Amino acid sequence: MTTAGDTALAETSSGVVFPPEGVDVVVFDVVGTLVEPSPSVAVAYQQAGLRHGLTVDAGIIQQRFKAAWRRQEAVDAAAVPAFATCRGREAERWRAIVDDVFEGAAPAAAIFADLWEHFGRVDAWQPLAHGSELVRRALDAGVTVALASNFDERLLAIAEQLEPLSWVPHVFASSEIGWRKPAPEFFRWVEQRLGCGPAEVLLVGDDPELDVAAARRAGWRSLGVAGH
Numbered sequence: 001m002t003t004a005g006d007t008a009l010a011e012t013s014s015g016v017v018f019p020p021e022g023v024d025v026v027v028f029d030v031v032g033t034l035v036e037p038s039p040s041v042a043v044a045y046q047q048a049g050l051r052h053g054l055t056v057d058a059g060i061i062q063q064r065f066k067a068a069w070r071r072q073e074a075v076d077a078a079a080v081p082a083f084a085t086c087r088g089r090e091a092e093r094w095r096a097i098v099d100d101v102f103e104g105a106a107p108a109a110a111i112f113a114d115l116w117e118h119f120g121r122v123d124a125w126q127p128l129a130h131g132s133e134l135v136r137r138a139l140d141a142g143v144t145v146a147l148a149s150n151f152d153e154r155l156l157a158i159a160e161q162l163e164p165l166s167w168v169p170h171v172f173a174s175s176e177i178g179w180r181k182p183a184p185e186f187f188r189w190v191e192q193r194l195g196c197g198p199a200e201v202l203l204v205g206d207d208p209e210l211d212v213a214a215a216r217r218a219g220w221r222s223l224g225v226a227g228h
């Protein structure tokens, strides 16, 4: 279930100690780690398109979405300072992604509004079993548990209502933090809020770069889990 080179923790679901010794704080990524969109992003976009009179193949949407998402990551990487964010930037990111996916078609603005609302709803998401198990084990171990996500503040309402997110006492969203992973400031901000130092924190996430590698650069431990 693990990726990205943390072989020491490769069997967490089959009996190896989790959280590992010396970890006092476990911070979970959210999307792809604890929950996933249901229906898929491609199907949600396709259905939103259909509601506004556009028919696009879900496979094509998926390809365009990946490219559009990467374009927005590149915009953030090139910004000064890199990977700073706010509510306005997050809305702008998704507006641009929807516009790219539907190639600037006239209803794209209405589709954006539709999808913004969709992904802010709890029923647009479903829990991932292995992530839920890790949250349960971290809570049972009595360590501090937090969520820290590149998702914006729509996450806060979802996290109150959807397990396993609702089990977790600390929920931090990028637009509130003011930074996105992989910015080192993202990790420093979480440490400050939790009152801990880097050496005692473990990040669990599905993205080899934004979660696993970025956390290590920040001095945290990290555990990669298979994304969906």
Ligand SMILES: [Mg+2]
Pocket: 029, 030, 031, 032, 033, 205, 206, 207
């Ligand atoms: Mg993720």
